[in-house]
Each structure stands twice: as C-alpha cells, then as structure tokens.
Amino acid sequence: MDGAALEALAASLRESRGIAAKADIGAVAARLGLAGAMVAVGDDCAAIPDGENHLLFAIEGFMNEFVAADPWFAGWCGIMVNLSDIAAMGGRPLAVVDAIWADGDAKATPVLEGMRAAAAAYGVPIVGGHTNIRTPQVQLAVAVLGRAGKNLLTSFDARPGDVLIAAVDHRGAYREPFNNWQAAIQAPPQRLVGDLDLMALIADRGLARAAKDISQGGIPGTAIMLAECSGVGIDIDLDQLPVPEGVTLERWLSTFPSFGFLLASAPENAEAIVGLFTGRGVSAAIVGSITKGSEVAIVSEGLRAPIRDHAASALMGLAPLSTATGPTSREQAA
Structure with a gap:
C-alpha cells in the first residue's frame, strides 16, 4: 500500500x-459523575471486587434501525455481545436479563425468539427483565452478570x-x-x-x-x-x-x-x-x-x-x- x-x-x-x-x-x-467511581469506567464490564475475585456486570442497547431491520438477529446479538463483554475481561457468564419494548406481541416475538435461541446455544439462562409491548417502537437492551477470578483482562x-x-x-x-x-x-x-x-x-x-x-x-x-x-x-x-x-x-x-x-x-x-x-x-x-x-x-x-x-x-x-x-x-x- x-x-x-x-x-x-x-x-x-x-x-x-x-x-x-x-x-x-x-x-x-x-x-x-462517574469519575472516581468505585470501579474504573471504560472497560467492557464493571468489575466489582468480590473477595479475591470479581463480579462482572455489563449492558448493551441496540440501534433502533438494527432491531427493526433484523429483529431475530438483534435478539441473538443481545445475548452474544454481552457474553463477549464478559469474556473480554477474562470472565465467565452467570445470567442475563432483558428489557424489550414493542408494538404488540407479534413485533416482540422474533426478538424474544432470537434471544432464546442464543441463550440455549451459549448455555446461559435468561432470568428475568422488563417488558412493555404497548409502545410504538421495538427497542431492546440486555444486561449480563458474570464472574472472573483474581486476574482480570x-x-x-x-x-x-x-x-x-x-x-x-x-x-x-x-x-x-x-x-x-x-x-x-x-x-x-x-x-x-x-x-x-x-x-x-x-x-x-x-x-x-x-x-x-x-x-x-x-x-x-x-x-x-x-x-x-x-x-x-x-x-x-x-x-x-x-x-x-x-x-x-x-x-x-x-x-x-x-x-x-x-x-x-x-x-x-x-x-x-x-x-x-x-x-x-x-x-x-x-x-x-x-x-x-x-x-x-x-x-x-x-x-x-x-x-x-x-x-x-x-x-x-x-x-x-x-x-x-x-x-x-x-x-x-x-
């Protein structure tokens, strides 16, 4: 070049x-006002000291146009990208929760099916979240909890x-x-x-x-x-x-x-x-x-x-x- x-x-x-x-x-x-917070801001997850180990906590929100264009894949990504954030810090996932908004059950279904498929593929449980299917637009956010040892990436x-x-x-x-x-x-x-x-x-x-x-x-x-x-x-x-x-x-x-x-x-x-x-x-x-x-x-x-x-x-x-x-x-x- x-x-x-x-x-x-x-x-x-x-x-x-x-x-x-x-x-x-x-x-x-x-x-x-996160400057000087209990954990450093800028990592893929918040790494919270837990004895000699760490709890890892992260969340991902998704672009509205992405969710609208490919809702099943957006649901899959809701799981996948959160697990990548946990892995990036040398951790292993424990569970995820989601927040979904949609205009009716039919619009929410493909997003939820994508999440369910990914959770099964990666072997990580969805343990709860927030639902509102009486809004005019499909939106998605997913959070994850994980655990890492003493050595963080x-x-x-x-x-x-x-x-x-x-x-x-x-x-x-x-x-x-x-x-x-x-x-x-x-x-x-x-x-x-x-x-x-x-x-x-x-x-x-x-x-x-x-x-x-x-x-x-x-x-x-x-x-x-x-x-x-x-x-x-x-x-x-x-x-x-x-x-x-x-x-x-x-x-x-x-x-x-x-x-x-x-x-x-x-x-x-x-x-x-x-x-x-x-x-x-x-x-x-x-x-x-x-x-x-x-x-x-x-x-x-x-x-x-x-x-x-x-x-x-x-x-x-x-x-x-x-x-x-x-x-x-x-x-x-x-």
Missing part, C-alpha cells in the same frame, strides 16, 4: 461513525513493549446490510462455549493483562479505546492483519465481528495466546505493537498514518489521570 492509499484509509477511519459514537460514552459518564493494562494480538473467528459471513460479521449462528454450541472460554483461560494463566472486545468501532476504534484507557500508543500493522477471503481491508477494519478480541501481551506470551485460538480454528495473529505516546496509527510497508492522538483529542475521556505519565494497573485505576 503506497503512502497516499494509506493516508486515505486512515482518513476514512477517522470519520468512521462507529468510532465517533464512542465519544458519547465519555459525555454520558461525565453527566452521571482490562482496558487499563496495556504497556509499551507489548504486542497487539487480534483474534477473530473468520468462519462466517456478513449479515447484510450492516457491518456485522456473523460466525456464531451456525456454529455448534460446544464450539461457541469453548471459544469464549479461551479468554478466561488466558486470564487464569496470566498470559495477558489487557484486552477488549472488538465492537462497533472495528479494530481501529477498539484499539483507540484500549490505548486511551492505558495511556499508550498503538501501531496496527495492516500487513500482518488476517482478512477473510473476499473481504476488502477497509470494510474489515470497520467490521463488528461476532467473535473478535484485541489483546495486549508481553512478547514472550504471544505464541501461546495465538496457539490457543488457532488450535480451535479461530484466526489469530500479532497485528501490531503497544508504544509510548498517545497515537493510534495504521502502518504498512514501512509507512505510517495516524488515526487519532488521544492525548490531543480524547475519544471517551475516561483514562485515569495517572496515565499521563504511563500505564496504570487495574487496582490503581479503580
């Missing part, structure tokens, strides 16, 4: 709707000198017209559960300190959030990034995969982490490096194009103050 093409790609990523939407998180957190513990690993299940296809890469619906339940459990194994074995679920911002947007929370820079090496056959690099960088994680680890642990994923058929590779500074950039063939400098222009504005002088541990950030 030449310099002009690399800069054009970086420019399109800077303007990404998925990345821009992440700025709303910081604004809402500020309105709620966090957004606050990437360190300069770490390598960046991307683990994404390529065994799927896009669920058009959205940029959702779906590799779960047709997968055997045993595979779904075993693949998600890899993140807990990585945490339990102390192979990595930092990780994030790849979300609507795609790989670059997720990397920006990780870099900001950890007070580091990240270079994403496009030449090392695996891309599914038939998919353009630009679209893949903006994709929300059904199973996708970024991990930061010490170089000596990278081979073991990659091997755990590839041993189960999940694509995984070292795709970049954690650096000093605050720039997140894409690199290719010796060229480099910054996407965002989070010190100059914060995305979420949720980094602990101590990251101004370097990365912080989870305990310091809490």
